[in-house]
Amino acid sequence: xxxxxxxxxxxxxxxxxxxxxxxxxxxxxxxxxxxxxxxxxxxxxxxxxxxxxxxxxxxxxxxxxxxxxxxxxxxxxxxxxxxxxxxxxxxxxxxxxxxxxxxxxxxxxxxxxxxxxxxxxxxxxxxxxxxxxxxxxxxxxxxxxxxxxxxxxxxxxxxxxxxxxxxxxxxxxxxxxxxxxxxxxxxxxxxxxxxxxxxxxxxxxxxxxxxxxxxxxxxxxxxxxxxxxxxxxxxxxxxxxxxxxxxxxxxxxxxxxxxxxxxxxxxxxxxxxxxxxxxxxxxxxxxxxxxxxxxxxxxxxxxxxxxxxxxxxxx
Numbered sequence: 001x002x003x004x005x006x007x008x009x010x011x012x013x014x015x016x017x018x019x020x021x022x023x024x025x026x027x028x029x030x031x032x033x034x035x036x037x038x039x040x041x042x043x044x045x046x047x048x049x050x051x052x053x054x055x056x057x058x059x060x061x062x063x064x065x066x067x068x069x070x071x072x073x074x075x076x077x078x079x080x081x082x083x084x085x086x087x088x089x090x091x092x093x094x095x096x097x098x099x100x101x102x103x104x105x106x107x108x109x110x111x112x113x114x115x116x117x118x119x120x121x122x123x124x125x126x127x128x129x130x131x132x133x134x135x136x137x138x139x140x141x142x143x144x145x146x147x148x149x150x151x152x153x154x155x156x157x158x159x160x161x162x163x164x165x166x167x168x169x170x171x172x173x174x175x176x177x178x179x180x181x182x183x184x185x186x187x188x189x190x191x192x193x194x195x196x197x198x199x200x201x202x203x204x205x206x207x208x209x210x211x212x213x214x215x216x217x218x219x220x221x222x223x224x225x226x227x228x229x230x231x232x233x234x235x236x237x238x239x240x241x242x243x244x245x246x247x248x249x250x251x252x253x254x255x256x257x258x259x260x261x262x263x264x265x266x267x268x269x270x271x272x273x274x275x276x277x278x279x280x281x282x283x284x285x286x287x288x289x290x291x292x293x294x295x296x297x298x299x300x301x302x303x304x305x306x307x308x309x310x311x312x313x314x315x
Contacts, residue, residue: 005138005140006138006140008140009138009139009140009141009143010139010140011251011252011255012140012143013139013140013142013143013146013211014251015247015248015251015252016143016146016147016150017146017204017208017211018231018247018248018250018251019150019231019243019244019245019247019248020146020149020150020153020200020204020247021038021039021042021201021204021228021231021243021247022228022231022232022235022242022243022244022246022247023153023154023157023200023240023243023244024038024041024042024197024198024200024201024204024228025038025197025228025229025231025232025243026157026197026232026237026240026242026243027157027193027194027196027197027200028190028193028194028197029173029232029237030161030166030169030170030173030193031169031172031173031189031190031192031193031194032169032172032173032174032176032190033093033100033190033193033194034097034098034100034101035100035101035104035194035197036101036104036105036108036225036226036228036229037085037088037104037107037108037194037197037198037225038197038198038201038225038228039108039201039219039220039221039224039225039228040104040107040108040111040112040201040220041081041084041085041197041198041199041201041202041205042201042202042204042205042208042219042220042224043108043111043112043115043205043215043217043219043220044077044080044081044084044111044202044205044220045077045078045080045081045201045202045203045204045205045206045208045209046077046205046206046208046209046215046219047115047121047127047205047209047215048073048076048077048080048202048205048206049070049073049074049076049077049130049205049206049207049209049210049215050127050130050209050215051120051121051127052069052072052073052076053069053070053073053130053131053209053210054127054129054130054131055120067134067135070133070134070210073206073209074203074206074207076206077202077203077205077206078199078202078203078206080202081198081199081201081202081203082195082198082199082202084198085194085195085197085198085199086191086195088107088194089190089191089194089195089198090187090191092104092107092194093187093190093191093194094187104225105222105225108220108221108222108224108225109221109222111220112217112220112221115216115217115220116217121217122215122216124216124217125216126214126215126216126217126218127209127214127215127216128213128214129213129214130209130210130212130213130214130215131210132210132213133145133207133210133211136210139211142207142211145207146204146207149203149204149207150244153200154240154241154244157240158240161240165189165192168184168189169189169193171184172184172186172189172190205219227250228247230246230250230272231243231246231247231250232246232282233246233275233282234246234249234250234271234272234275234279234282234283235247235249235282235283235284236281236282236283236284236285236286237282238281238282238285239282239284239285241284242282242283242284242285245282245283245284246282246283249271249283250271250272253267253271
């Protein structure tokens with residue numbers, strides 16, 4: 001067991017991390033918003049943790065709190081990303097469809113360029129030597145952080161779907177004008193969904209900085225936006241398990257096929273193409289449709305000549 005965890009522990013934690021990032025994009029999609037801003041908030045959360053854990057200005061705080069500084073980084077990342085999500089979301093969410101996607105991509109790129117030019121973020125080099133959370137000696141131990149966060153997020157998403165807010169999200173996603181006519185304020189609920197996704201991405205980033213031991217501008221980029229969007233689309237955007245399944249699958253394939261060298265990227269691309277063509281509702285959506293498929297009807301036998309002459313069929 002120890003050898004298995006030593007070999008595959010990093011991959012297992014990365015699979016859970018990918019599922020969480022997919023869920024951060026899932027919440028805005030629930031309200032019909034194609035937002036690609038999750039990597040930006042992920043990067044901000046990671047920088048918050050990296051700065052608090054390494055910057056000499058916060059040495060006294062680290063000595064005072066001890067291991068309690070790690071939950072503080074999660075809280076600080078959640079608050080900052082929530083406020084930033086509110087500031088960005090109010091004007092950006094007046095856009096729709098591809099225009100919103102372009103606006104959120106621009107937001108991610110702005111954050112990346114700013115982080116490249118700030119001294120506190122380490123510039124292009126980034127921040128190195130981030131201490132391990134709670135003194136973890138092995139990377140697989142981070143499953144004790146990301147695992148409970150994934151469970152809590154799934155429970156939250158399930159309860160949200162069943163609540164009045166979740167019904168408002170679905171109404172806006174299906175027909176925003178009709179929802180507005182029925183008294184559901186679209187802007188308020190769209191901003192709420194955007195902020196929920198931002199907070200989740202920020203907390204994941206704050207947990208990921210010690211896990212990766214380094215943090216730089218490459219953590220939040222356009223490529224990351226497309227990768228997280230692929231997690232949701234391949235897994236399914238109408239079920240909470242879709243982003244988790246899609247994130248795990250697309251993260252695991254390149255690693256499990258590493259022995260194929262560059263061909264593993266070709267296979268990963270083929271999976272994306274095939275899933276897009278034949279699974280338009282994602283893997284989880286296809287499984288749900290197959291599970292709910294009605295049983296085949298038994299064929300009705302043709303009436304005999306005697307039944308036709310009698311004008312009726314015998315039971």
